[in-house]
Amino acid sequence: MIFLVKGRLATLADAVVKEMTRFAIPPESSREAGGILLGHYRGPHVEILRCTTPMPSDRRTRFGFVRQDKGHQDVATKEWQASGGAINFVGEWHTHPERHPTPSWVDRRSWRRQMARPERDPLVFIIVGSAAVYCEFGVDGKLTAMGRVSH
Ligand SMILES: [Zn+2]
Numbered sequence: 776m777i778f779l780v781k782g783r784l785a786t787l788a789d790a791v792v793k794e795m796t797r798f799a800i801p802p803e804s805s806r807e808a809g810g811i812l813l814g815h816y817r818g819p820h821v822e823i824l825r826c827t828t829p830m831p832s833d834r835r836t837r838f839g840f841v842r843q844d845k846g847h848q849d850v851a852t853k854e855w856q857a858s859g860g861a862i863n864f865v866g867e868w869h870t871h872p873e874r875h876p877t878p879s880w881v882d883r884r885s886w887r888r889q890m891a892r893p894e895r896d897p898l899v900f901i902i903v904g905s906a907a908v909y910c911e912f913g914v915d916g917k918l919t920a921m922g923r924v925s926h
Contacts, residue, residue: 778910778921784820785899785910785921791826792908796926798828799870799903807840809833809869811847812899813854813862821865821899821912825854839881840869866899866913875923876904878911883918890916 776787791812798808810827829835830844854862871877878886878900886900890913898913903926910921 776908776924776926778912778924780912780919780921782819783912783914783919783921785823785912786820787823787901787908788814788825791823792926794826794828795868795870795901795903795908799905804870804872804905806835806837807870807872808835809840809842809867811842811851811864812866812868812901813851814865815861815863816865816896819897821897823865823899824862826868827851837872842867863896865896866901868901868903870903873904874906876902876907876909878902878909886911886913886918889913890918 776792778785797803808829812823813825814821814823827847827850830846832844834841834843851864889898900911902909907923907925909923912919912921
């Protein structure tokens with residue numbers, strides 16, 4: 776899956792789309808799900824190769840997902856080490872109980888906070904609905920909508 780805005784590409788490996796989508800359809804879709812995105816930067820582009828999925832200490836409710844299990848960071852560290860630093864944390868994803876997802880004000884506030892760190896690497900924020908994937912790019916402290924792609 777490919778998102779392109781202003782010369783920037785965000786590509787998602789098929790396996791990642793498949794894994795995330797599984798949580799946006801029944802029976803998993805009764806509660807929101809999420810995780811982190813792992814991949815690498817190529818110039819202005821981001822290639823997403825892996826994602827984590829909900830872990831036992833995460834909080835999943837009908838209209839919310841709070842990632843609080845340490846396991847996500849552990850996976851990121853392991854992948855980073857195993858790849859000799861080529862695979863990094865590049866963003867996060869969560870599901871919404873809607874077909875064509877739109878970020879909530881809570882999502883935007885959280886993304887803005889993450890982008891506020893000075894010299895923060897670009898981050899990709901994904902929301903997965905039952906029919907489409909929404910993508911937003913955070914670069915230089917600013918968020919840019921990348922649009923929606925059907926899955
Ligand atoms: Zn949300």
